[in-house]
Amino acid sequence: MRWIPWFALAALGAGFAAWLAAILEPVAGLLPQCAFKHLTGLACPTCGMTRCLEALGRWDWPAAFHWHPAVAACAALVPALALWDLRRAWRGDRYPRLPDAPAARVVLWLILLGVWVLQAARGI
Amino acid sequence: MGYPFAASLRALVRPGAAFDSPPPTLGRAVRDMAMVWLPLALANTAWTLWRALGTYDLLRRGGSPFGLLDRLGMDPTEVRDLIAMLPAPPGFGRVWPWLLLVVPLGVFGTWLHHAFWDHLGLWLLGGLKARRGFRTSLLAEAEALRIAAVGTLLGFLGYVPVLGGVLALPLLVLDGYLWLFRGFALAARHGCAPWRGLAATVVHAVLLGCFVLALVTLMLLMVRMAA
Numbered sequence: 053m054r055w056i057p058w059f060a061l062a063a064l065g066a067g068f069a070a071w072l073a074a075i076l077e078p079v080a081g082l083l084p085q086c087a088f089k090h091l092t093g094l095a096c097p098t099c100g101m102t103r104c105l106e107a108l109g110r111w112d113w114p115a116a117f118h119w120h121p122a123v124a125a126c127a128a129l130v131p132a133l134a135l136w137d138l139r140r141a142w143r144g145d146r147y148p149r150l151p152d153a154p155a156a157r158v159v160l161w162l163i164l165l166g167v168w169v170l171q172a173a174r175g176i
Numbered sequence: 177m178g179y180p181f182a183a184s185l186r187a188l189v190r191p192g193a194a195f196d197s198p199p200p201t202l203g204r205a206v207r208d209m210a211m212v213w214l215p216l217a218l219a220n221t222a223w224t225l226w227r228a229l230g231t232y233d234l235l236r237r238g239g240s241p242f243g244l245l246d247r248l249g250m251d252p253t254e255v256r257d258l259i260a261m262l263p264a265p266p267g268f269g270r271v272w273p274w275l276l277l278v279v280p281l282g283v284f285g286t287w288l289h290h291a292f293w294d295h296l297g298l299w300l301l302g303g304l305k306a307r308r309g310f311r312t313s314l315l316a317e318a319e320a321l322r323i324a325a326v327g328t329l330l331g332f333l334g335y336v337p338v339l340g341g342v343l344a345l346p347l348l349v350l351d352g353y354l355w356l357f358r359g360f361a362l363a364a365r366h367g368c369a370p371w372r373g374l375a376a377t378v379v380h381a382v383l384l385g386c387f388v389l390a391l392v393t394l395m396l397l398m399v400r401m402a403a
Contacts, residue, residue: 058288079262160300
């Protein structure tokens with residue numbers, strides 16, 4: 053299993069999803085509204101992801117950052133991650149374990165909550 | 177010899193004791209999951225696709241099954257013009273061989289996806305203290321998804337006319353329970369408290385699923401209402 057570049061394969065899948073989103077953009081208006089936003093009036097943490105994906109499919113990076121900064125930032129990091137994963141798989145190294153430090157978990161929680169607050173405050 | 181799925185139903189009724197036995201090897205767990213889930217997923221996808229193609233064709237020809245567009249508050253003319261621009265649907269006979277490729281990819285993709293995000297959720301909640309790696313999450317997910325596949329079988333009841341409408345809400349509750357059920361497997365195999373496993377599946381749902389799941393659920397409901 054360690055010789056399979058899982059993240060690089062996932063990056064290919066994500067690229068395909070962005071390409072597909074751009075193709076399907078004309079029918080995006082048929083998609084129902086986010087159920088969470090519909091019920092509460094507030095954006096959910098993932099609100100803006102579809103529009104961000106469509107923008108990425110058009111290679112429109114400013115729009116992608118506008119709709120969902122976290123997803124656009126992750127997308128920008130995908131090539132680097134894919135290269136690192138290909139190198140890891142080539143060398144047959146295991147994936148590193150997730151850090152056990154509580155601080156790492158707290159930082160990720162704060163980032164996730166921060167993104168949610170940002171999306172809700174902007175009314176995305 | 178017991179009834180088919182009797183063991184799965186017992187595990188679903190008593191989830192706390194469902195994963196007390198020593199874990200199987202990962203290969204065996206994945207094989208068992210595939211043997212139970214793949215045939216059910218193939219049948220379910222084929223049935224759903226057949227109905228979806230029929231609905232799509234009906235919409236292209238200007239029909240509005242059960243007044244679907246009116247119920248959704250859409251302008252029927254606008255939607256029909258949009259759909260008329262799209263290509264005609266292929267016949268089911270042309271599409272079904274692709275299911276033999278797409279459904280296994282979907283099944284194994286779902287397994288990997290659940291394992292990845294549940295593992296991350298468990299880490300966020302401090303449930304990986306026993307330092308068992310991602311392989312343990314893969315094993316736990318395979319075991320849980322083999323049992324939860326019974327939900328696909330029960331989901332067929334939702335297609336029965338009248339009964340499907342009556343069972344819509346209970347089946348939705350069952351879907352929610354089957355989502356959480358993976359948490360029991362995660363907790364048992366990672367050696368942490370069950371609440372952390374359950375919460376990991378909730379974190380997964382909240383982080384990535386609240387939009388996507390709601391979207392897919394609504395679209396499936398639309399297809400079911402239309403067919």
